[in-house]
Amino acid sequence: MSLKEKLLSSYLAFEDHLGIDSPVHDLRAHAIKNFEDHGFPTKKEESWKYTSLNSLLKKDYSIFPNKENTLELKDVKKYFLHDVDTYKVVFVDGVYSSFLSETTHDGIDVCLLSAALSKDKYKPVIEAYFNQVAKESSLTSLNTAFAKEGAYLYIPKHTEVEKPIEIINFATGNEAAILLQPRNLIVVEENAHVQIIERHQSLSDNAVLTNSVTEIFAEKRAFVDYYKIQNDRESASLIDHTHIKQERDSICKVHTFSFGGKLTRNNLNFYQYGEHCDSVLNGITILEGKQHVDHNTLVHHIAPNCESHQDYKGIFDDNSTGVFNGKVYVEKEAQKLDAFQQNNNILISDKATCNSKPQLEIFADDVKCSHGCTIGQLDEEALFYLRSRGIAKKEARALLMYAFANNVLEGVKIPELKQRINKLIAHKIGVNLGFNL
Amino acid sequence: MLQIKNLHASVEEKDILKGIDLEVNPGEVHAIMGPNGSGKSTLAAVVSGKEEFEITDGDVLMEGEDISELDPEERAHKGIFLSFQYPVEIPGVTVTNFIKTAINETRKAKGQEDMPAGEMLKKIKEKADLLEIDRKFLSRSLNEGFSGGEKKRNEIFQMAMMEPKLAILDETDSGLDIDALKIVANGVNKLKSDDNAVIVITHYQRLLDYIVPDYVHVLMDGKIVKSGTKELAYELEEKGYDWIKEELV
Numbered sequence: 088m089s090l091k092e093k094l095l096s097s098y099l100a101f102e103d104h105l106g107i108d109s110p111v112h113d114l115r116a117h118a119i120k121n122f123e124d125h126g127f128p129t130k131k132e133e134s135w136k137y138t139s140l141n142s143l144l145k146k147d148y149s150i151f152p153n154k155e156n157t158l159e160l161k162d163v164k165k166y167f168l169h170d171v172d173t174y175k176v177v178f179v180d181g182v183y184s185s186f187l188s189e190t191t192h193d194g195i196d197v198c199l200l201s202a203a204l205s206k207d208k209y210k211p212v213i214e215a216y217f218n219q220v221a222k223e224s225s226l227t228s229l230n231t232a233f234a235k236e237g238a239y240l241y242i243p244k245h246t247e248v249e250k251p252i253e254i255i256n257f258a259t260g261n262e263a264a265i266l267l268q269p270r271n272l273i274v275v276e277e278n279a280h281v282q283i284i285e286r287h288q289s290l291s292d293n294a295v296l297t298n299s300v301t302e303i304f305a306e307k308r309a310f311v312d313y314y315k316i317q318n319d320r321e322s323a324s325l326i327d328h329t330h331i332k333q334e335r336d337s338i339c340k341v342h343t344f345s346f347g348g349k350l351t352r353n354n355l356n357f358y359q360y361g362e363h364c365d366s367v368l369n370g371i372t373i374l375e376g377k378q379h380v381d382h383n384t385l386v387h388h389i390a391p392n393c394e395s396h397q398d399y400k401g402i403f404d405d406n407s408t409g410v411f412n413g414k415v416y417v418e419k420e421a422q423k424l425d426a427f428q429q430n431n432n433i434l435i436s437d438k439a440t441c442n443s444k445p446q447l448e449i450f451a452d453d454v455k456c457s458h459g460c461t462i463g464q465l466d467e468e469a470l471f472y473l474r475s476r477g478i479a480k481k482e483a484r485a486l487l488m489y490a491f492a493n494n495v496l497e498g499v500k501i502p503e504l505k506q507r508i509n510k511l512i513a514h515k516i517g518v519n520l521g522f523n524l
Numbered sequence: 525m526l527q528i529k530n531l532h533a534s535v536e537e538k539d540i541l542k543g544i545d546l547e548v549n550p551g552e553v554h555a556i557m558g559p560n561g562s563g564k565s566t567l568a569a570v571v572s573g574k575e576e577f578e579i580t581d582g583d584v585l586m587e588g589e590d591i592s593e594l595d596p597e598e599r600a601h602k603g604i605f606l607s608f609q610y611p612v613e614i615p616g617v618t619v620t621n622f623i624k625t626a627i628n629e630t631r632k633a634k635g636q637e638d639m640p641a642g643e644m645l646k647k648i649k650e651k652a653d654l655l656e657i658d659r660k661f662l663s664r665s666l667n668e669g670f671s672g673g674e675k676k677r678n679e680i681f682q683m684a685m686m687e688p689k690l691a692i693l694d695e696t697d698s699g700l701d702i703d704a705l706k707i708v709a710n711g712v713n714k715l716k717s718d719d720n721a722v723i724v725i726t727h728y729q730r731l732l733d734y735i736v737p738d739y740v741h742v743l744m745d746g747k748i749v750k751s752g753t754k755e756l757a758y759e760l761e762e763k764g765y766d767w768i769k770e771e772l773v
Contacts (some may be wrong), residue, residue: 468612469614474600475572475597475599476626477633490615490617492616
């Protein structure tokens, strides 16, 4: 039985457990139909040209864990921030762990999507927002059909959330192979501010495939700072879909740090519905071995006087492969736009590959759009310059790689997180940090 | 200190240096002059270990030790410093962090501890003052957006910080106005001692008014064809290089 067939038959059993009066019942029915019609994407589709799911789909994934798995705090503590107090929404094999989480309903809601989907008091929010911005692709539909758990964050007007919120999905490896489909819903009301860190972490070498969907709604003057830490094991793959709807004067930033995992596909979509929105998409990708990361971004400019800034840096070693497919779509009404997109890549091995494809579709006539992409190697002249000052080759290479990625790192506004990412980079490049940048 | 014997070097199978002999002793200043394409910058690059050049014959000895197989960083650790003709721009690394890294990596190679932060700061301040470098300049990205003069001054600042035994100044005077030239030359002279040596590579005699050489060598077509004292530099300034060519024929 193929994975698709298994999913379709599992859905029938899953649907039996859900009440048909659930506000999302019709959405699910529609979604599973869409998945059934289109199936998993293949390389024949333009946007999947460089990323094949074939080998991933051959595994026999458990769709739901057979039993509830628990984790000891001491075993997973290192994946949390320590120096700053945080809210935590933690899932173990797709199931909420109240033991590891720190949620709240005090002024804001930092809790579970399962609760939001089942309790009456959340019904208006679910009806207003759930699945309202997620673009209908067969994989987001697959997630919608099975969506039952994830983080639910509701930040009311004029609220500045003082602690960052960590959303962490652990996979224990108690299943031989598991398919996880977390679903996050994040509503940030007028003039509210929030910082969010998301990570997916497998704890064993058993296969994990995560098909994640996050919807973010940034209302007037909202500020959302979102960090994706992708440093998973080589047995874990992630297909992420993050859809962000921005209203006027809102600022949304997504920083994606892709250092690990077998295959990572980031579908990051911004929709600017109001004037004076600012969207920031930053990324640092450092890969080795046979790792593959595909950044597929879209900034859809619908309203005038907006800005968007994309800056993705990639460093590829060994046989690793990287893809950047960045689209800026400018509607006729989106005049006076300032859109900037940059993707720079360094290949440090002869066998590494990178495909960079910027796409601009502009229907307005008074806009400023610029883009640039480079694929190159470490500058030999610069390397000699550093070495002639007594800096050994390995450190000189590391210094150049740091310098290359540094401006993206500067956007990280949580000091401990920045320090950790620094360490991860040092580890990836294989040096002890003898310098601070 | 530095002994170059019958040095032949090539790049991409093309012979550039065709038998150079040069001996530089502690306390000396040597000037190497010559027309474009004569091999001056190649000589500087070969001594400092640039990998694209291949030594096909001869020896390069530093304090009696053959350094021709050493990496650029190992030569730096032995006290060789090259002031680049075209310093490389490195966005994302500040001047201060770069020099701290260079000094501490060199100390590490010698089995020494990092320089204490206070001492480092004091030294940076002192050397920046010597070269009349604005403090703000030190927190800028290395050479990024620097004017030609700023880049050269920054090279000499690095030299002052690293305190090399042998400094090779590759066309440090190009791109400098007369005031900047004086500041740079003054810096070099202040750093000069009986224990270290300087090789000045230049097209023009102008710099040699300020950094006075003990010896002047003329490099043509990969060979030192004439050596003399500082008077030779005046003669070259006045008469150009053609008379030497004629002398050779």
